[in-house]
Amino acid sequence: MTAALALEHVTKRFGGLLAVSDVSIEVAPGQITGLIGPNGAGKTTLFRVISGGLRPSAGRVFFEGREITGWSPHAVCRLGVCATHQIVRPFPDLTVLENVLVAAAFGSGGRLAPRSPRAEAEEVLEFTGLASRGDAPAAALTLAQRKRLEIARALATRPSVLLLDEALAGLTPTESQQAVALIRRIRDRGVTIVMIEHVMRAVMDLSDRVLVLNYGRLIADGPPRAVTSDPQVIEAYLGRALEEA
Amino acid sequence: MRALSARLPWARGAPWAPRASALAALALGILLALVPAVAPRDITLLNLGFFTFLYVAQGLAWNVLGGYAGYVSFGYAAFFGLGAYTTALLWLAGWPPLATYPVAGIVAAAFSLIVGVPTLRLVGPYFSIATIGVGEAMRVLMLNLDRITGGASGLNLPTAVPSKTWFYTTSLLFAAVAFAVAAWVRGSRVGLGLMALRMDLEAAESLGVRTALFKNVAHSLGAFLVGACGGLYATFLQYVHPDTVFSFTESISLVLIALIGGLGTVWGPVLGAVVFYAVQDYLQTSYPTFHLLVYGVLLILILLFEPKGLAGLAERAWRRMRGAPARLAPAGPSGAEPAAPGRGGAG
Amino acid sequence: MLTAPNLISVGIAALLTAGLYAVMSYGLAIIYGVMKVINLSHAGFLMLGAFMTLVYFQRWHLDPLLGALLNLPVFFAAGWVLYAVLVRRVMTSLPIASLLLLFALWLVLQNVALAIWGSEDQSIITAYTYKALPVLGFRIPLTRLLVFGVALATLGVLHFVLGHTYVGKALRATVQDPQAGVLVGIDTERISAVAFGLGTAFAAFAGSLLTLLFSFTPDFGGPFQLKSFTIIVLGGLENFAGVTVGAAILSFVESYAVLFMKASLQNVIAYALLVVALIVMPGGVAQLWTRSRS
Numbered sequence: 111m112t113a114a115l116a117l118e119h120v121t122k123r124f125g126g127l128l129a130v131s132d133v134s135i136e137v138a139p140g141q142i143t144g145l146i147g148p149n150g151a152g153k154t155t156l157f158r159v160i161s162g163g164l165r166p167s168a169g170r171v172f173f174e175g176r177e178i179t180g181w182s183p184h185a186v187c188r189l190g191v192c193a194t195h196q197i198v199r200p201f202p203d204l205t206v207l208e209n210v211l212v213a214a215a216f217g218s219g220g221r222l223a224p225r226s227p228r229a230e231a232e233e234v235l236e237f238t239g240l241a242s243r244g245d246a247p248a249a250a251l252t253l254a255q256r257k258r259l260e261i262a263r264a265l266a267t268r269p270s271v272l273l274l275d276e277a278l279a280g281l282t283p284t285e286s287q288q289a290v291a292l293i294r295r296i297r298d299r300g301v302t303i304v305m306i307e308h309v310m311r312a313v314m315d316l317s318d319r320v321l322v323l324n325y326g327r328l329i330a331d332g333p334p335r336a337v338t339s340d341p342q343v344i345e346a347y348l349g350r351a352l353e354e355a
Numbered sequence: 356m357r358a359l360s361a362r363l364p365w366a367r368g369a370p371w372a373p374r375a376s377a378l379a380a381l382a383l384g385i386l387l388a389l390v391p392a393v394a395p396r397d398i399t400l401l402n403l404g405f406f407t408f409l410y411v412a413q414g415l416a417w418n419v420l421g422g423y424a425g426y427v428s429f430g431y432a433a434f435f436g437l438g439a440y441t442t443a444l445l446w447l448a449g450w451p452p453l454a455t456y457p458v459a460g461i462v463a464a465a466f467s468l469i470v471g472v473p474t475l476r477l478v479g480p481y482f483s484i485a486t487i488g489v490g491e492a493m494r495v496l497m498l499n500l501d502r503i504t505g506g507a508s509g510l511n512l513p514t515a516v517p518s519k520t521w522f523y524t525t526s527l528l529f530a531a532v533a534f535a536v537a538a539w540v541r542g543s544r545v546g547l548g549l550m551a552l553r554m555d556l557e558a559a560e561s562l563g564v565r566t567a568l569f570k571n572v573a574h575s576l577g578a579f580l581v582g583a584c585g586g587l588y589a590t591f592l593q594y595v596h597p598d599t600v601f602s603f604t605e606s607i608s609l610v611l612i613a614l615i616g617g618l619g620t621v622w623g624p625v626l627g628a629v630v631f632y633a634v635q636d637y638l639q640t641s642y643p644t645f646h647l648l649v650y651g652v653l654l655i656l657i658l659l660f661e662p663k664g665l666a667g668l669a670e671r672a673w674r675r676m677r678g679a680p681a682r683l684a685p686a687g688p689s690g691a692e693p694a695a696p697g698r699g700g701a702g
Numbered sequence: 703m704l705t706a707p708n709l710i711s712v713g714i715a716a717l718l719t720a721g722l723y724a725v726m727s728y729g730l731a732i733i734y735g736v737m738k739v740i741n742l743s744h745a746g747f748l749m750l751g752a753f754m755t756l757v758y759f760q761r762w763h764l765d766p767l768l769g770a771l772l773n774l775p776v777f778f779a780a781g782w783v784l785y786a787v788l789v790r791r792v793m794t795s796l797p798i799a800s801l802l803l804l805f806a807l808w809l810v811l812q813n814v815a816l817a818i819w820g821s822e823d824q825s826i827i828t829a830y831t832y833k834a835l836p837v838l839g840f841r842i843p844l845t846r847l848l849v850f851g852v853a854l855a856t857l858g859v860l861h862f863v864l865g866h867t868y869v870g871k872a873l874r875a876t877v878q879d880p881q882a883g884v885l886v887g888i889d890t891e892r893i894s895a896v897a898f899g900l901g902t903a904f905a906a907f908a909g910s911l912l913t914l915l916f917s918f919t920p921d922f923g924g925p926f927q928l929k930s931f932t933i934i935v936l937g938g939l940e941n942f943a944g945v946t947v948g949a950a951i952l953s954f955v956e957s958y959a960v961l962f963m964k965a966s967l968q969n970v971i972a973y974a975l976l977v978v979a980l981i982v983m984p985g986g987v988a989q990l991w992t993r994s995r996s
């Protein structure tokens with residue numbers, strides 16, 4: 111079976127800084143993969159290389175066996191790989207529904223047919239629990255709702271692979287639990303998920319597999335329990351409580 | 356389910372629902388079309404109508420890229436001038452005027468692609484600066500291409516011109532077409548994409564919006580309409596000169612019309628153009644550029660207090676009349692989040 | 703004609719023009735550097751500076767060079783006030799809002815000047831306007847030498863101010879990293895006001911110098927403003943030293959290109975260079991070698 115997502119020796123340099131260094135991974139379809147690592151490890155950069163926001167300095171990116179290295183973000187999105195933003199970026203003057211509609215109308219690459227973008231957007235709002243806020247301007251949402259909107263928009267593109275960048279950061283424990291449940295339900299729809307997360311409890315609960323990035327290098331890869339007991343990983347996180355909620 | 360009555364969910368914020376707006380426009384258009392029948396000899400009135408409609412059409416055209424997508428161009432005179440010269444040369448070659456306007460539009464649109472493909476990649480303010488460079492470069496180039504453009508002495512065109520009524524009606528038709536295009540774009544998928552990319556280019560791109568394509572589509576749509584207007588203007592004056600049709604003043608007139616009328620609204624440029632031409636016409640004889648002073652002051656006030664321009668004011672007044680509270684957070688250049696993308700580094 | 707003496711005389715002229723260009727662009731660079739705002743009212747202040755010099759000259763027989771000096775405090779104050787009253791209010795909006803505001807200000811200044819002085823060509827004729835001095839065997843107009851000398855002196859003073867005074871250091875720190883500037887206790891509002899005042903003062907100062915070389919009207923600032931944009935883009939936008947480099951590049955390219963084309967096309971070079979530079983090297987000419995290093 112071809113991997114949903116495959117990276118071959120991906121490297122990204124910013125001037126003299128090696129943000130991502132020779133990373134090779136294959137992600138199996140239908141799984142949730144956690145991507146962890148200290149601040150500045152290169153996680154967001156890796157996402158941006160996959161989703162087309164940045165061109166890798168070296169290496170190749172494949173989606174379902176098809177090379178997408180250097181494609182522009184809109185093309186990658188329409189093909190079926192969609193990333194959320196670590197710092198949420200709603201369209202402030204559009205309503206919540208319109209925000210999602212942008213994604214459904216442009217990002218779904220024909221996967222919605224015969225359903226209309228409008229119907230899809232409304233369905234996604236129901237699914238993500240934002241239906242009651244559909245007519246509100248996105249600028250009026252709370253942080254938790256904005257994070258949800260970020261996920262809702264990505265979902266409305268009907269992605270095969272969803273890249274979530276710190277979808278739980280800044281949420282209260284209750285909000286966090288709801289978001290975890292949402293992510294699970296998305297996986298149950300058959301979406302392959304890679305999630306960057308600092309909240310270790312969620313990573314341990316959700317992930318089928320965990321990748322650890324440190325200084326741009328992949329230092330561990332395996333089932334959650336095995337990875338967190340890896341001495342190299344513990345060293346990378348030294349001074350940080352691994353189980354912080 | 357929620358009650359979302361508007362057929363086009365993203366046509367929000369307009370004071371009237373899109374259908375009412377279209378009906379109002381249609382009624383207004385028919386009324387104005389009757390004027391020559393009522394007053395066929397009133398040359399002053401027909402000329403007033405001609406120039407106002409020409410500005411309405413161009414303001415609406417400019418607003419597609421400038422208002423919906425937020426890319427403020429100071430270079431539309433290049434399209435106007437190219438259109439004017441295309442019509443002039445074809446007319447001299449024996450074409451009937453009406454047949455030259457689409458060609459004028461196409462020439463302008465083709466040029467807009469040549470300029471737009473590289474420059475629309477720039478972050479907003481840099482795009483604006485680049486368009487000033489392009490516009491001025493075109494004017495100077497045309498002044499020097501005297502074999503084609505007549506250079507500093509301009510080109511005299513055939514004197515067998517259509518009647519004032521014909522010009523009035525054609526200009527009204529141009530305004531109507533521009534209105535239909537602007538209203539359709541705003542309510543369509545393209546308009547949604549343009550508005551999304553105005554608010555956050557990167558987010559729009561990452562959600563599948565082909566931002567570069569849409570910006571260029573909007574640019575060339577506007578250029579086509581403005582080019583055709585340039586053609587109509589050339590036939591009206593029977594004379595073209597690089598310094599008038601490629602003038603910076605022509606470029607900034609469009610910016611002012613759209614901004615003062617209401618950036619990104621459908622009715623804004625209509626209001627803006629009427630006020631603009633009224634003020635200009637009133638002050639023209641006593642003081643030729645005084646309207647620019649008035650408009651400069653108005654623009655400052657608008658930027659500080661009402662980013663949605665006259666249309667925004669009208670909307671507020673409308674809401675107050677109906678007793679509804681005015682909506683907060685208007686869209687527009689000053690209405691967005693402080694953490695706006697693209698501040699700083701170019702490219 | 704491409705004779706050796708001709709090439710040398712063009713070179714001298716280009717060098718002299720470069721000095722003027724640099725002075726003309728510093729104001730724009732300071733405002734951009736600190737506030738990240740493209741000052742579209744630059745042309746308006748160049749023009750007002752020129753007209754004020756005319757006023758001083760007619761009222762008090764003040765020499766344009768002294769007029770230039772007098773313009774510094776006058777326009778610094780004007781810029782400061784404008785910042786406090788107008789510009790500050792749109793600084794938190796999208797960048798395009800401040801661009802448009804300054805554009806509107808330009809329109810207002812230009813048309814106020816039209817209302818006061820009309821649209822006729824004005825010029826200032828001093829006792830030395832038509833004098834010339836021999837340099838390397840060429841006769842160079844005295845006014846051009848004076849302008850160049852003043853330009854050099856100004857650059858020297860500016861360099862000193864930026865490098866050795868508190869305000870100058872704060873300005874440079876803010877240009878390099880606004881957040882860090884805040885962290886070390888720089889009042890950004892104050893610094894922005896200073897920058898806008900300085901930028902305005904420099905524009906007016908340059909406007910005074912222009913009166914020595916050219917006649918002027920209320921809308922004569924436009925082409926100079928566009929050239930200043932070209933210069934600061936070539937210079938890398940954030941880089942004060944880059945302004946001098948940008949000015950030299952533009953001046954030399956223009957001067958030598960005219961040997962091969964119609965003189966009336968000269969301005970097209972600056973405009974085309976502006977567009978090309980924005981597109982291919984938004985980091986300015988300096989980018990060319992930093993890029994090859996990485």
Ligand SMILES: Nc1ncnc2c1ncn2[C@@H]1O[C@H](COP(=O)(O)OP(=O)(O)OP(=O)(O)O)[C@@H](O)[C@H]1O
Nearest residue numbers: 124127129147148149150151152153154155156196
């Ligand atoms: N556009 C850029 N230009 C230069 N350096 C960058 C750029 N983007 C990221 N970096 C640098 O690359 C490194 C990796 O950043 P990245 O954002 O990928 O980290 P991260 O793992 O997502 O961290 P965090 O957990 O804080 O989000 C950091 O040192 C960062 O400063």
Ligand SMILES: [Mg+2]
Nearest residue numbers: 153154155196
């Ligand atoms: Mg990150």
